[in-house]
Amino acid sequence: MPREGQGDSVATDTAGRRRSKRWTVFRIIKWIVIVAILLLLAPYVLVLVYKPHAVKPVSTLMIGEMLTGRAYERQWVAFDDIAPVLVQSVMMSEDGQYCAHDGVDWSELNSVIDDALDGEATRGASTIPMQTVKNLFLTNSRTVIRKGLEIPLAMWSNQIWGKKRTMEIYLNVAEWAPGVFGVEAAAQTYFGVAAKDLTRRQAALLAVTLPNPIERNPANPTRNLGKLASTIQARARQSGAYIKCLYD
The missing domain is CATH 1.10.3810.10 (Biosynthetic peptidoglycan transglycosylase-like)
Known part of the structure; x- marks a missing residue:
């Protein structure tokens, strides 16, 4: 039989791992969204870069x-x-x-x-x-x-x-x-x-x-x-x- 308090410790560890996993997934999604936004905005910035006639895209x-x-x-x-x-x-x-x-x-x-x-x-x-x-x-x-x-x-x-x-x-x-x-x-x-x-x-x-x-x-x-x-x-x-x- 588990000693007193051991069950609470296991439950706490399990909950912590779940929160950590959710946080990892959230961070991955956040970075995917950030990269997608940057990729979408990059052409608009490049349009400005390509405006001078000296630039040859x-x-x-x-x-x-x-x-x-x-x-x-x-x-x-x-x-x-x-x-x-x-x-x-x-x-x-x-x-x-x-x-x-x-x-x-x-x-x-x-x-x-x-x-x-x-x-x-x-x-x-x-x-x-x-x-x-x-x-x-x-x-x-x-x-x-x-x-x-x-x-x-x-x-x-x-x-x-x-x-x-x-x-x-x-x-x-x-x-x-x-x-x-x-x-x-x-x-x-x-x-x-x-x-x-x-x-x-x-x-x-x-x-x-x-x-x-x-x-x-x-x-x-x-x-x-x-x-x-x-x-x-x-x-x-x-x-x-x-x-x-x-x-x-």
Whole structure:
């Protein structure tokens, strides 16, 4: 039989272990929450860091290439050293309302949501600011969570960077081929010219390559890709009213 007081001691020890275990679990949860908050806030801080033109951000894909030991090409080029025909073509292909929205094309996004609710096939509604923050801070996974993170980040970056800086970053981090990032590397890889010397046709072909840079080759376009480039080339010629925020 346990001696007098021994039972109370065992009960006290058991209760103490339970409290200690609960406290350990609480601390683990607390640190998980703190880390999650820091990870969520980090991109907003980095947007501020990336505002100066002297800063040359890298994308998550570039970081992935570095971590896996694979080489990639990227030569940063200032916005003013990129052929305007390339900027016009990318805008007409990727985000025709670029100068008009606040980082998110709400009308287009609402249309996509309505189509999804109706069970219809959906199309992309990502603006250039949305694609830029995705390239810099997020993954390529097509999930509701990623989109939920992407939208406020796009609005924040649009406010902090402005249109010209956003476009400069986008054109320097976009992937144009496996391991080829930025318009300067793309122009030289595919056409052997600098980004400032691209022709209208070359610019249009590069622009229509962006949605699928792994399978599309602007230097050797298929018939369909060539037709699409012709459409974008025609739109780019008439884009004067749409690009005033970049060439005022």
